[in-house]
Amino acid sequence: MVSAARPRRRGRPSLARKARGLMARERLFPAGSGALVMVSGGQDSLALLHLLTSGAGGKVGPAFLHALHINHHLRGGESDRDQALVTQACAAMAVQLTVLHRPVEKEKGNVQETARDVRREAGIRVASEQGCARIALGHTADDQVENMLYRLGRYGGMAAFAGMAACDPPWVRPLLECRRGETAAYCVEHGLDFADDSGNAYPGYARTAIRSNVLPAWEDVLPGAVNAACRAAEVAGEMQALAEEIIQGAFSGVTEGGFEGAAAEELSVAGLLELTPPVRRLLLHRWLEARARPAASRAAVLAVESLLTVSGSAERALAGGWRAHKQYDRLRLEKGTRARRTVPRPVPLAVPGEVDWGRWTVRAEPADVYVSPDVAVEAYLDAASLDGPLEVRAPCPGDRVRPLGAPGRRKLQDVFVDLQVPAAERGCWPLVVCGGRIVWVCGLVLAEEGRITGNTEVLVRLSVSPVGRGDEMSNGADDVEGDRW
Helix, strand or coil, rough: CCCCCCCCCCCCCCHHHHHHHHHHHCCCCCCEEEEEECCCCCCHHHHHHHHCCCCCCCCCCCEEEEEECCCCCCCCCHHHHHHHHHHHHHHHCCEEEEEEEEECCCCCCCHHHHHHHEEEEHHHHHHHHHHHCCCECCCCCCHHHHHHHHHHHHHHHHHCCCCCCCCCCCCCCCCCCCCHHHHHHHHHHHHEEEEHHHHHHHCCCHHHHHHHHHHHHHHCCCCCHHHHHHHHHHHHHHHHHHHHHHHHHHCCCCCCCHCCHCCCEEEHHHHCCCCCHHHHHHHHHHHHHCCCCHHHHHHHHHHHHHHHCCEEEEECCHHHHHHEECCCCCEEEEEEECCCCCCCCEEECCCCCCEECCCEEEEEEEEEECCCCCCCCCEEEEHHHCCCCCEEEECCCEEEECECCCCCEEHHHHHHEEECCCCCHHCCCCEECCCEEEEECCCCEHHHHHHCCCCCCEEEEEEECCCCHHCCCCCCCCCEEEEEE
């Protein structure tokens, strides 16, 4: 137990006055509401409990209190002594106390984070049981700045500056503008024994080093630095909230339907380019956080942004095995190594007849009458233009085709680019050929040589559909994933 005091300087507002001012300004406790106080046994939580119990909050304080202590049994007998101290303190203050035993295994993951999640879950449950609208935490300005410096050094980004909010219902932090030294002095002044958690002095924790080394050195060079940083964290939190509103509004111009936000699978490249660079980068960072969190870094945002001005299709590798893909006007994220597609061998196609080629079924059949075709899945041509057997095959280097109505032959590669066929799909795109000449680029282009004229006597209908779908596929609206026609 600790009983050392640090005298409060004259002329400065007391801890109670600071807390009362914050409670009033941020309206931490709705009128007539109760508060669950999370009490660990340390100086901050005991000072908070006593402050609220004493009625120092006046009309802006909670109407009634209930205390909660969680024993994680991480420090053996020391944890049990903390529990006994809290029990004694609550009895002395006539505050009802709930004690929960929630052991945390040290061998599994981040112990501190796991314990914190357990406390939050327990706090919400007990607050509901006790009819408490708010859960009061003993976080101080020191905690705020330690957290900021830790996140800034570990992750970077604007979010690192945004501190804990004084009011984040149901969580409230009445001591957020008070220093740790003030809570210790308050405890001594009111005769409160408090626990000194040995874990807070463990040199292996980065936050311990920040608390013991960085903050004191910073204050020595710039007195008042911690309080100034705490105010900056409050402003940054408000700016972050404002930025989130702007980002959500910007998503409406870059997502399908305009309502999916950061959960959207694809973003519009044109829509992104219409945004100002700051808004665009904030939006991309939010999108990466939601869909590919390991890749959500400043470098990743800039890498994805660089794709927007690349013509055609391109991709960038991101952290965590993620990749960003731009396919003309669409931007999407994928995880893992791209599976290499096996290019099917050429297969003969009889008239009438059908063949399965890769993922597709291609058919050829005589037609009695011409019906305006669904060009995404079918085409009609003059049977007289076929001077040999048909074959279905993949594109080959140097392939050329004369599209219906075009003045001359064009490289198939250029046709794919003009029609915005993703580069990853071109190598396995089915072609119907006759004697080495492309008759139909399935779902895209019919050759001029197959033109139907007034002299046409026999028609041939060509069609394509996913394997097993038959002719039910009449347009691209219900294509399976990746089947773009």
